Amino acid sequence: EVQLVESGGGLVQRGGSLRLSCAASGFSFGSTWMSWVRQAPGKGLEWVANIKEDGGEKNYGDSVKGRFTIYRDNARNLLYLKLNSLRAEDTAVYYCVRDTSVKLNTMWYDALDVWGQGTMVTVSS
Amino acid sequence: AIQMTQSPSSLSASVGDRVIISCRASQGIRNDLGWYQQKPGKAPKLLIFAASSLQGGVPSRFSGSGSGTDFTLTISSLQPEDFATYYCLQDYSYPRTFGQGTKVEI
Numbered sequence: 001e002v003q004l005v006e007s008g009g010g011l012v013q014r015g016g017s018l019r020l021s022c023a024a025s026g027f028s029f030g031s032t033w034m035s036w037v038r039q040a041p042g043k044g045l046e047w048v049a050n051i052k053e054d055g056g057e058k059n060y061g062d063s064v065k066g067r068f069t070i071y072r073d074n075a076r077n078l079l080y081l082k083l084n085s086l087r088a089e090d091t092a093v094y095y096c097v098r099d100t101s102v103k104l105n106t107m108w109y110d111a112l113d114v115w116g117q118g119t120m121v122t123v124s125s
Numbered sequence: 126a127i128q129m130t131q132s133p134s135s136l137s138a139s140v141g142d143r144v145i146i147s148c149r150a151s152q153g154i155r156n157d158l159g160w161y162q163q164k165p166g167k168a169p170k171l172l173i174f175a176a177s178s179l180q181g182g183v184p185s186r187f188s189g190s191g192s193g194t195d196f197t198l199t200i201s202s203l204q205p206e207d208f209a210t211y212y213c214l215q216d217y218s219y220p221r222t223f224g225q226g227t228k229v230e231i
Contacts, residue, residue: 037169045161045169045212047221059219062126095168104175110216111159111174118168 002026002114004096009119016086020119022079022096027114030054030074033099035112036081038092046092049081050099063089086123093118127151127215131224138229144200146227148213153193157217160189160198163226164209172211173198203229 008020022034035050049060049070058070069082079096098114128151138144148158156176161169171180173189176196186201200207208231213224 044226045163045214045223047214047223050221061220102174102178104178107175109157109175109178111171111180112161112169112214113171113174113180115168115170 002098004098004114004116006094006096006116006119009094009121011122011124012086014086014088014123014125016123018083018086018121020081020083020094020096020121022081022116024077024079024096024098027098029077029079033101033110034070034072034079035097035099036070036079037095037097037112037115038090039095039118040089040092043092048094051079083121086121088123088125091121091123093120126220127154127218127222129213129215129222129224131211131213131227133227134225135228135230137231138203139231140203140205142203144203144207144229146198146211146229148191148196148198148224150194150196150215150217154215154217156192157215158189158191158196159214159216160187161212161214162207162209163212169212200229 003025005023036048051058051070067085095118096116097112100113101108130149132147158176160173163169177189188199210226210228
């Protein structure tokens with residue numbers, strides 16, 4: 001069964017740090033991009049970051065650039081998100097997501113096709 | 126960053142209705158767009174990618190269309206399990222951006 005399980009969320013003070021983990025199983029983790037997406041309470045979805053199969057390319061959303069770091073351990077099938085300089089507006093459920101590429105005819109298209117159950121991060125002021 | 130604007134923000138519908146949700150990009154994104162369904166307390170689920178390709182296991186009453194800046198998600202005959210919030214996502218360029226969501230209610 002393809003599965004993503006996040007952990008590491010919790011309550012942290014403003015300005016503090018936290019590391020989220022995501023354990024992947026049931027697919028070839030080292031062969032796929034991975035993303036983090038978050039959702040503040042009662043709000044919409046926000047794409048946070050993604051990372052290439054080998055970790056050699058990373059992309060970030062504007063609101064987290066310079067504060068968050070995405071990385072991975074392919075030997076252990078683990079994805080991470082290090083959250084630094086946390087703000088109240090970082091309070092959200094953080095989802096780990098498989099970032100698949102699908103070839104249609106001659107073109108490649110991206111899709112967030114497998115989602116974890118999410119881990120809650122609460123930043124207190 | 127590319128802005129994605131969905132309309133309407135919410136809608137009321139009945140079982141059996143045809144429902145259309147729109148998503149507009151602030152610049153052309155070819156057909157690099159996906160649609161996601163989210164039910165309360167649950168993780169989002171991929172419905173459509175590449176603007177019109179149905180994800181495996183998704184009922185055929187869901188369809189997507191559009192290219193460039195204007196896109197639509199159509200539910201041909203709304204079922205009870207379709208009451209949820211729907212989001213579009215552009216993956217044409219970084220940072221990826223979601224629409225604000227459309228809540229489909231009874």
